[in-house]
Amino acid sequence: MEHRWLGFLSIGALGLMVFVFFWYRNQPVEITIPESTVEVGSITQPTVTFVNPAKGAEEPTVTIVEFGDFECEPCQTLASSLEVLVKTFPDDVQVVWKDMPNESIHELATPAAIAAHCADRQGAFWTYHDALFDRQAYLNESQFTQIAQDLQLDVEKFQSCYDERDTLPIVKKDYEEGLALGITSTPTLFIGDQTLVGAVTTQDLTTLVTELLQDSSK
Numbered sequence: 001m002e003h004r005w006l007g008f009l010s011i012g013a014l015g016l017m018v019f020v021f022f023w024y025r026n027q028p029v030e031i032t033i034p035e036s037t038v039e040v041g042s043i044t045q046p047t048v049t050f051v052n053p054a055k056g057a058e059e060p061t062v063t064i065v066e067f068g069d070f071e072c073e074p075c076q077t078l079a080s081s082l083e084v085l086v087k088t089f090p091d092d093v094q095v096v097w098k099d100m101p102n103e104s105i106h107e108l109a110t111p112a113a114i115a116a117h118c119a120d121r122q123g124a125f126w127t128y129h130d131a132l133f134d135r136q137a138y139l140n141e142s143q144f145t146q147i148a149q150d151l152q153l154d155v156e157k158f159q160s161c162y163d164e165r166d167t168l169p170i171v172k173k174d175y176e177e178g179l180a181l182g183i184t185s186t187p188t189l190f191i192g193d194q195t196l197v198g199a200v201t202t203q204d205l206t207t208l209v210t211e212l213l214q215d216s217s218k
Helices: 002-025 073-088 109-120 125-134 141-150 155-163 168-180 202-216
Strands: 054-056 062-068 093-099 188-191 194-197
Touching (some): 062 202, 073 093, 073 125, 073 202, 109 125, 109 141, 109 155, 109 168, 125 141, 188 202
Parallel strands (some): 062 093
Antiparallel strands (some): 054 093, 062 188, 188 194
8 A cells, every 4th residue: 555655646746847848948037137228118119121021921910929949948848839820820911030039048049149130141041940959958059050051041151140240230239229129038029019938838729820810800
């Protein structure tokens, strides 16, 4: 009987550990805000231009702007949910990526963002984005070129772009806009007039988008 209770306790403890692990992965990652000339909260909505990578509907009814970090675990979790959303509403939803690298705890966040935008110059931002998240657990700088090779990009052009930090201005502009919006954690989503923080579940996102589409059709 005693062994049976020990077994139950072991299973319960294991279940609790798994729950805590997944709960922790979905929590937003707080950003240490550096000194900046940007006035926090000076704007309320993000801007979207041709330099911001976007996927989904070309003429969307609902636009989702994500400020993320390639070393942020909740951002990795959210990426899967956003992919499902785009596939569920292919004619209505567009997802836009903006960079909010948390350099205080993520050493490779800015280099990864630079690399992703270098891939974007060859039309491969989203496949590169997915590869960065797939390799997040063992990401290092040598992986940036390896991913470019695996995706069959022009590696010479990619490497030149990365080495010269050609796309750093895009990353900096996104980051400063994030500060102006008052963002303190990643991921942060802007959907219509709503701001959501953390790895929002696929179900919650689907419900919200459905409501927004219903409102737009009235």
